[in-house]
Amino acid sequence: MPHPILVVGSVALDDIRTPFGAVQEAFGGSATHFALAARFFAPVRLVAVVGTDLDPAHLAGLRARGIDTGGVEIADGKTFRWGGEYGFDLNARATLFTHLNVFEGFDPRVPDAFRRSPYVFLGNIHPALQERVLQQVEPPCFVALDTMNLWIETARDALLAVLPRVDLLVLNDSEARELAGEPNLVRAGRRLLELGPTSVVIKKGEHGALLLREGDIFASPALPIEDVCDPTGAGDAFAGGVLGTLAASTEPIHVALRQAIAMGTVIASFAVQDFGTRGLDKVTPSGIEQRLRELRLLTQFGSSPSLEATRAR
Amino acid sequence: MPHPILVVGSVALDDIRTPFGAVQEAFGGSATHFALAARFFAPVRLVAVVGTDLDPAHLAGLRARGIDTGGVEIADGKTFRWGGEYGFDLNARATLFTHLNVFEGFDPRVPDAFRRSPYVFLGNIHPALQERVLQQVEPPCFVALDTMNLWIETARDALLAVLPRVDLLVLNDSEARELAGEPNLVRAGRRLLELGPTSVVIKKGEHGALLLREGDIFASPALPIEDVCDPTGAGDAFAGGVLGTLAASTEPIHVALRQAIAMGTVIASFAVQDFGTRGLDKVTPSGIEQRLRELRLLTQFGSSPSLEATRAR
Numbered sequence: 001m002p003h004p005i006l007v008v009g010s011v012a013l014d015d016i017r018t019p020f021g022a023v024q025e026a027f028g029g030s031a032t033h034f035a036l037a038a039r040f041f042a043p044v045r046l047v048a049v050v051g052t053d054l055d056p057a058h059l060a061g062l063r064a065r066g067i068d069t070g071g072v073e074i075a076d077g078k079t080f081r082w083g084g085e086y087g088f089d090l091n092a093r094a095t096l097f098t099h100l101n102v103f104e105g106f107d108p109r110v111p112d113a114f115r116r117s118p119y120v121f122l123g124n125i126h127p128a129l130q131e132r133v134l135q136q137v138e139p140p141c142f143v144a145l146d147t148m149n150l151w152i153e154t155a156r157d158a159l160l161a162v163l164p165r166v167d168l169l170v171l172n173d174s175e176a177r178e179l180a181g182e183p184n185l186v187r188a189g190r191r192l193l194e195l196g197p198t199s200v201v202i203k204k205g206e207h208g209a210l211l212l213r214e215g216d217i218f219a220s221p222a223l224p225i226e227d228v229c230d231p232t233g234a235g236d237a238f239a240g241g242v243l244g245t246l247a248a249s250t251e252p253i254h255v256a257l258r259q260a261i262a263m264g265t266v267i268a269s270f271a272v273q274d275f276g277t278r279g280l281d282k283v284t285p286s287g288i289e290q291r292l293r294e295l296r297l298l299t300q301f302g303s304s305p306s307l308e309a310t311r312a313r
Numbered sequence: 314m315p316h317p318i319l320v321v322g323s324v325a326l327d328d329i330r331t332p333f334g335a336v337q338e339a340f341g342g343s344a345t346h347f348a349l350a351a352r353f354f355a356p357v358r359l360v361a362v363v364g365t366d367l368d369p370a371h372l373a374g375l376r377a378r379g380i381d382t383g384g385v386e387i388a389d390g391k392t393f394r395w396g397g398e399y400g401f402d403l404n405a406r407a408t409l410f411t412h413l414n415v416f417e418g419f420d421p422r423v424p425d426a427f428r429r430s431p432y433v434f435l436g437n438i439h440p441a442l443q444e445r446v447l448q449q450v451e452p453p454c455f456v457a458l459d460t461m462n463l464w465i466e467t468a469r470d471a472l473l474a475v476l477p478r479v480d481l482l483v484l485n486d487s488e489a490r491e492l493a494g495e496p497n498l499v500r501a502g503r504r505l506l507e508l509g510p511t512s513v514v515i516k517k518g519e520h521g522a523l524l525l526r527e528g529d530i531f532a533s534p535a536l537p538i539e540d541v542c543d544p545t546g547a548g549d550a551f552a553g554g555v556l557g558t559l560a561a562s563t564e565p566i567h568v569a570l571r572q573a574i575a576m577g578t579v580i581a582s583f584a585v586q587d588f589g590t591r592g593l594d595k596v597t598p599s600g601i602e603q604r605l606r607e608l609r610l611l612t613q614f615g616s617s618p619s620l621e622a623t624r625a626r
Contacts (some may be wrong), residue, residue, distance in 0.1 A: 090496065091496075183401050183404075207517065207520035208534070210534075210537075218611065218613075219534035219537070219611045219612055220534075220612065221533075221612075224499040224523075224532070226497060226500045255615055258613070259615055259616075299531070299532055300571070301533075301575045302564070302568055302572055
């Protein structure tokens with residue numbers, strides 16, 4: 001039986017424009033994308049805050065997908081809104097607006113029923129809030145944490161304070177270089193391990209992901225997706241695939257983590273193919289299986305007979 | 314027996330500064346790095362031009378490593394000189410000076426003894442010169458071509474004219490996007506295939522390489538090298554590993570190409586660990602074997618039992 005996962009993060013309404021179209025007030029946020037990905041593998045418990053303006057159909061949609069919304073507080077005010085625009089190169093994103101609204105006063109409260117969650121995902125919120133969540137859960141639990149450049153720059157001490165309690169740090173490549181103060185990505189990953197987490201996953205978008213652990217390193221390319229439509233939330237969907245796989249695994253952690261990164265890669269490949277959370281709605285077990293097979297084939301090469309030539313020369 | 318490889322490109326003296334040190338008048342150039350990498354796998358024949366100022370020890374060094382310098386013209390004047398500086402982030406490079414000298418009037422002449430070369434590497438020179446080399450070699454031969462943003466921008470027609478005669482196009486990711494006019498790298502690769510070559514290899518530096526063929530795609534991460542010292546020439550060393558492996562292989566091309574990219578990745582990992590061509594001097598058969606093993610392990614993941622969980626949900 002897969003273990004339950006507690007996720008704490010943002011729930012938002014996103015305005016997104018890419019060269020391939022636009023959506024307004026799409027249901028999103030880090031916790032939403034994570035939950036909608038992780039739920040394929042394990043029970044998911046959501047702690048977040050929304051405003052009274054949120055269409056109840058959104059939360060009902062989460063519940064219909066098996067996500068426990070018992071930790072979603074409905075606060076007086078408006079739901080967090082974010083607007084972003086991607087250029088022709090989907091790697092570059094401009095934030096058009098950020099209206100924190102009720103998210104500004106977010107003080108995550110973990111319901112009693114959620115306190116024993118063997119897996120915890122601390123979505124990208126202020127590290128002091130991430131710390132406060134950890135004070136409310138019962139150990140032992142496997143803790144994964146995502147962060148961003150904003151907190152690295154403005155709340156570095158709080159971030160460094162919470163990292164020793166983290167098992168798996170998830171961040172993107174520019175954040176890894178910035179937090180470690182080291183441009184070589186492998187060295188940056190090693191430095192991050194010294195800050196507390198036993199595993200670090202560095203997300204590289206179209207270039208895949210790197211997993212670093214003491215004495216081990218794993219690299220996954222991204223799947224070659226030609227119709228990337230909207231990368232919003234792909235990193236959280238990736239993390240959802242990773243944590244979901246870990247929570248459902250009975251393998252030793254070093255084996256499970258590689259499988260988990262592969263699964264996160266597969267889930268993220270679905271996520272980017274449509275706007276908002278729509279890509280995740282198209283995930284099927286057979287689709288997962290096929291892309292896992294593709295991912296495995298993608299990096300396979302035979303043993304090289306040219307080595308014999310080398311030896312002969 | 315490995316087949317001979319003809320390489321045509323630049324031979325230069327490089328001034329290189331990186332945060333890890335500096336060298337002056339280091340023996341370099343695209344053809345040099347390529348030849349010193351390919352020679353581990355197959356006989357290499359070099360066509361290039363140098364000035365009368367070049368220390369004869371450099372060419373003697375190539376010959377001592379089994380490279381046939383019979384196509385190196387010694388012209389009146391000075392050898393091509395290039396100066397570059399890398400920042401703390403080795404991905405960004407500033408060119409300090411480019412003195413073409415005798416390279417400016419380079420008109421490659423392929424000696425009779427080189428005309429039957431089953432493998433040809435057209436290093437990064439003007440596409441009209443690359444075309445002129447092809448007019449001098451006897452088909453059939455497997456032709457690989459490298460190019461750069463300068464030619465894509467200033468000699469696009471000449472480049473498009475030579476591409477139909479090319480089997481393998483080798484270029485880096487920004488060049489691939491620019492030549493294809495397409496930011497999605499996979500789609501860019503597919504468009505480049507439409508321009509003539511049957512295979513395209515996109516070099517992504519620290520993120521590895523992508524191989525695209527009709528109906529097939531292969532991704533190799535870079536090896537996790539923590540002590541990257543000087544990336545100059547790494548792309549040419551990569552290509553040398555690729556062509557060398559192909560020239561030594563008896564496998565079908567689609568199998569050989571994957572092995573070749575893996576080998577190019579391994580050779581490039583040695584190349585970046587020292588200045589100029591010094592890294593390549595440290596390549597040994599056992600070193601190659603170990604890094605090939607590391608590369609294979611780097612992307613391996615077990616079959617995921619969490620799929621069962623997915624199915625059950």
